[in-house]
C-alpha cells in the first residue's frame with residue numbers, strides 16, 4: 001500500500017496551524033487525483049510541547065477529519081526531535097513521508113511535484129528555495145557564510161534547503177539508524193545515498209505568528225551543526241598549536257640574541273605577550289575540546305530523544 005504522510009512539527013503555532021492543515025488537505029485532494037499513490041494521504045502534526053492552544057487545535061482538526069493525526073511531546077524537545085518523532089511514527093504506516101514547517105513558508109503546492117518524482121523512483125526529494133528575498137539581510141548573510149563555511153569544512157549540504165523534503169520509507173528507515181542525540185538532520189540526509197532530486201520553490205513570509213527560531217536558538221542550532229557534523233575545529237587547534245610553536249621558536253631566537261647583545265632585561269614585554277598568547281590559545285583549545293567531550297557525554301548517556309505524552313491516530 002502506497003501512503004503519503006505529511007509531517008508537521010509545531011511549536012506554539014495556534015495562529016497558523018488550522019489554516020495550514022486546511023490548505024494541506026486541499027492540496028492532498030489534488031495529489032490523490034494524480035493517482036501516483038493508491039491510498040489517501042494523512043497529516044501528522046507533532047506538537048513540540050506547545051504552551052498555547054496548538055494541541056487543542058490538533059484535537060479539533062482530528063475530530064473533524066480522522067486523516068489529521070497528532071503526537072504531543074511532554075515538553076519542548078526542539079524542531080529536529082519533532083521531525084524525527086514524526087518520521088518514526090509516519091513510517092509505521094506510510095510508504096513516503098514529506099516534512100514541512102507549520103507556517104507553510106515552504107511552498108506546499110510543490111508536494112505534488114515531489115510525489116511525482118517519488119513515483120519516478122526518487123527516494124529523497126529536496127525542497128530548495130530559489131531565493132532568499134523573504135529573509136532579513138542579517139539572516140541571509142549569516143546563513144550564506146555559515147553554509148559556505150560548512151561546505152569548506154567538507155560537510156555535504158544542499159544549498160538553500162532546510163527541512164522541507166520528501167523521503168521514501170527506506171530512506172527514512174536508514175536515516176533513523178543514525179542514533180546520535182546531537183542531530184542536524186539536513187547535514188545527514190545527503191550522506192544516505194539513494195536516488196535524489198530537487199524541486200525549486202519561492203519561500204514566502206510567515207503568514208502569522210512569530211518565528212520560533214529566535215537568535216539564541218538559531219545560534220545553538222548552528223553550533224550543533226558544526227560540532228555534530230565535523231571535527232574540523234579540533235584540527236584547527238592542531239594548526240593553531242603548530243603556529244604558536246613556530247612563534248615560540250622565533251621568540252626564543254629573539255631572546256637568545258637579546259641576551260648575547262646584553263639587552264636581556266627588557267624581556268618583560270615578550271614574556272607578557274607569550275604568556276597571554278599561550279594562555280589564550282590553551283583556553284580556546286580546551287573550550288573546543290570541551291565541546292566535543294560534552295557531546296560525547298550526552299551521546300553515551302543514550303537518553304531518550306523525546307517523550308510522547310499523547311497521540312491521536
Ligand code: UDP
Nearest residue numbers: 009010011048078079082101102211212213
Ligand atoms: N519548531 C518546533 N520546535 C521548536 C521550534 C520550532 O517544532 O522548538 C517548528 C515550528 O513550529 C515550525 C518549524 O519548526 O513548524 C520552523 O520554525 P519557524 O518557522 O519558526 O522557523 P523560521 O522559518 O523562522 O526559520
Ligand code: MG
Nearest residue numbers: 101103105206
Ligand atoms: Mg518559518
